[in-house]
Amino acid sequence: MDASRKLTKSLLRSVAWLLFVIAGIALWMGGRSISEFAKTARTLVEMEGIGLAVLFAGLPTSTKYFLQYTLHRWRVVRERFHTSVLVFLLFGATSMAQSRYFPPGSLDDSPRGDQFLYEWYSKQLKALDEPSLWTLSKTQKEQSYRFLWLRTFHHPVSVRIDVNGDGTSRLTTKIASGAGGYAPGHLVQNDTSALTKEQTDWFLGKIQENKFWELAPLDKSRLGTDGAQWIIEGVKNGNYRIVDRWSPDDGPVRVMGLLMLKELAKVKIPAKETY
Numbered sequence: 001m002d003a004s005r006k007l008t009k010s011l012l013r014s015v016a017w018l019l020f021v022i023a024g025i026a027l028w029m030g031g032r033s034i035s036e037f038a039k040t041a042r043t044l045v046e047m048e049g050i051g052l053a054v055l056f057a058g059l060p061t062s063t064k065y066f067l068q069y070t071l072h073r074w075r076v077v078r079e080r081f082h083t084s085v086l087v088f089l090l091f092g093a094t095s096m097a098q099s100r101y102f103p104p105g106s107l108d109d110s111p112r113g114d115q116f117l118y119e120w121y122s123k124q125l126k127a128l129d130e131p132s133l134w135t136l137s138k139t140q141k142e143q144s145y146r147f148l149w150l151r152t153f154h155h156p157v158s159v160r161i162d163v164n165g166d167g168t169s170r171l172t173t174k175i176a177s178g179a180g181g182y183a184p185g186h187l188v189q190n191d192t193s194a195l196t197k198e199q200t201d202w203f204l205g206k207i208q209e210n211k212f213w214e215l216a217p218l219d220k221s222r223l224g225t226d227g228a229q230w231i232i233e234g235v236k237n238g239n240y241r242i243v244d245r246w247s248p249d250d251g252p253v254r255v256m257g258l259l260m261l262k263e264l265a266k267v268k269i270p271a272k273e274t275y
Helices: 002-099 111-127 197-209 252-264
Strands: 144-151 157-163 169-176 187-195 228-236 239-246
Touching: 111 144, 144 252, 157 197, 157 252, 169 197, 187 197, 197 252, 228 252, 239 252
Parallel strands: none
Antiparallel strands: 144 157, 144 228, 157 169, 169 187, 228 239
């Protein structure tokens, strides 16, 4: 019995020493691991600190470059804006002036009526691809005359005569697909021909004979709804004149309109469509 007890104690003592040794080894290994981890963590912290230091140290330079770039871009944008404004002032206003066909207040005594007629007539002239004689009068020395015929239910027609420096002239006849009292449509006829000096002199004689440059621009005594607007414009020595009549049965405007339309342009219009 005593021998058995001694053997058991000896075995337990050996196991205890073995566990103590294992615990010591584990403690040593754990310490090394903790040490290595701490070292690694310290290294990372140091690297992070160095990175932040570099970042903050370089921040003023980066900010300087960023501000310089931003200022440069702002100057470029500002210069382009100023250039755009200058281009608009130089060319935009000229373009707007060129697109206006009639002087303000030349078509009606009331501003509302004048604006209504201006928009109506201008829309028709644009569809006919016609220039502004009023604008040309500011620079052109030679004479030009245009008859614009706007019948409510029939095609818009324009006949223009441009006198050349040698006494001859150019005759331009245009017809649009729409109606003079509604949408003008698009250009369907555009004919140009030359008039001799004799033909030109004859036409200018008729202009003088009918006292075009002395006619009143408007005639309020004869107005209507359906019908036709007979509009004749003239340019001479830098002067511009427009004469507008509604469906004249006779008189100088009808005479000049028909001679431009039928005798010179040779446009064939049935009698029932001539109003």
